[in-house]
Amino acid sequence: MKRLATVTVAAVMAAAPVMADLVFPSLSYRTGAYAAGGIPFADGYADYMTLLNERDGGIGGVMTRILECETGYNTEKGVECYEATKGEGSLVYQPLSTGITYQLIPKVTADNIPMHTMGYGRTSAANGKVFSNVFNYPANYWNGASLVVNHLLDLNGGDIKGKKVSLVYHNSGYGKEPIRTFEELAKKHGFELTLLAIDHPGQEQKSQWLQIRRERPDYVTMWGWGVMNQVAIQEAINIKFPMENFIGVWWSGSENAVLPAGDGAHGYKAITFHNVGSDFPVFGELAKYVVDAGKAAGAGDQIGTAIYNRGFYAAMLAAEAVKTAQKIHGVADITPAMMRDGMEALEITEAVMTDLGMPNFGPSFKVTCENHGGPGTGAVAQWDATNKKWSLISDFAGSDMSVIQPLIDADSAAYAAENGMEARCN
């Protein structure tokens, strides 16, 4: 009996997870209406951390630990997750929801925990002078709006005066974020902007697409998420809107958005702030150390898909910030406050990306106290329905900061005034 008890205790100890010190909360949504987008991001994020543990023994000798909490893409649950996990030494939050982001901004600032909202959230958080703990590098929604317009300029020899552009957007904080930028860009370039709001969840969009059919805009751009993306693309096909003139933001640019529409979605475009596909050396390492070892967060069949790559890239940027923080503070087991310092001093170069097995996966940039938003660069990807894959059809290029920066300054100044905040970085 005693021997049996000893064996049992030994087995339990052997089976118990290795306690890790670098805690990365993952506010995921694997259930509910938006699960198809939430799962690949969470898997990509977790798999990169597992790769670091399995291949490198963690970061700087300290193992990483993913602390997953299900939000269901629900703002209240997201806040609950934050409160439930922050006490575990959580280093950086990535809520993957603009609604949750807005609720967490004052909380993370008060708790001195950094938050990274890559390609979503409050755009003016790019101003580090106001938002000390929020980072949205390497690109935000307003960069996205400008990148869409830049692409239209490229297609039209630099002149889109008089062109008609319709913005189909999710009728939420997320969907409304780029409107101001589009309006400013419409003034600057002389194009005619029509706004078409679509209510959650976006299953029924007939009115909006009949309006598009009546008005025949030259281009349609989309800020959608979840089922709104699939229905919009199907409705565009139904009214025979040319797919090459339909451009989504990165959240409307996943395989989920186009696959249900089949061949009709061929030629649809989306802007992206990171590369697409699985043709990168790091994915070979991932297969060897994580997928083949049965340690992948999912089935291992999402590697190279747009949102998986985004989660993977987010984890890579978090891990690089940890390395920076470890260097700055001279300790391996860092605190959230140290992580914030690491994020504010983060420098990503092409040499770093190549070393990580991710050449040309994302832009080179340096975060500063003033600029938490990164370079705001992006490229245009196009869907090939025959081969079922995205391909970049442009190089990564910058957005129109002459329009965006004043908007960031104005919005962040208003936030600072509302909250009685002093500017940092002086």
Next chain:
Amino acid sequence: MFPDQFLFGVEVMLNGLMAGVLYALVALGFVLIFKASGIFNYAQGVMALFGALTLVGIMDGQVPFAHLINSVFGTDVHHFGWHVPAFLSILLVMVVMVGLAWCVQHFIFRHLVGQEPIILFMATIGLAYFMEGFGDMMWNSEIKKLDIGIPQGGSMWIEEATSFLGGTNFYGFFIDKLEIVASLVAIVLVIVLVAFAQYTKQGRAMRAVADDHQAALSVGISLSFIWVLVWSLAGFVALVAGIMWGAKSGVQFSLSLIALKALPVLMLGGFTSIPGAIVGGLIVGVGEKLFEFLIGAPFLGGATENWFAYMLALVFLVFRPQGLFGEKIIERV
């Protein structure tokens, strides 16, 4: 020739009618169950999702509970490697829906006979969340393409045949072929349901139960059998709704939210009338689309359809609480 704006209005109205048919398809399932058992089935939207998920799973030869099986046994199985024809798959899903109806009756409602309606309603909420999780575990959360050969896209024939009605800005009426098919299916479905209720022994028993449970019991009708029958019919209607909506957007978990579109239809048409569900659906579809066209988009910034449908239903409720076709409740004391 007619003014373009008038023709656009007619086009919006026609599309509203088609959308209304799709709403009515969802509402029909609610009506069937409520009429026979007095239960407001919150899980009707999830049943549509579950039916569509199972259909795609069977058609594509997906291994059910693959993630669970692989986790427990260390295997790596996801597909059987076969493709089942759509018609056969639909038949198999109907069998699954009958099984589901039996389980619902046997494990839940049999134990709740005589309970307050609110308790039964709460039970359906629990059922909805259970089925959503069960469906996720069984077929996973990925978005799946549903292709059973229903045509999609605007009908060129209608477009070309009507383009002469307007000026150069009018391109003919746009009517989605999928919605034409949905309308035909809805018509057939209503005829079949009405014929079943009127001319078959089981249908008459179903109506007897709907009229008076106690009286039906006293003449030897099995309540349990009738409720399984009704839940099976509601499951079949949910499958049809799931197919039509799933063909538009792919089969994904937001399909369960189509139930939200059925609520104003029920408020308007009445909870106990099959024709009411159809007429209610048409009124909501046309009303919300015309409001968006005439007032919402030009003056209110758009996206008015969701709240307008409920506002319309509320107005009807004020003047006719039992809905257009609902039975007036008269309680004598």
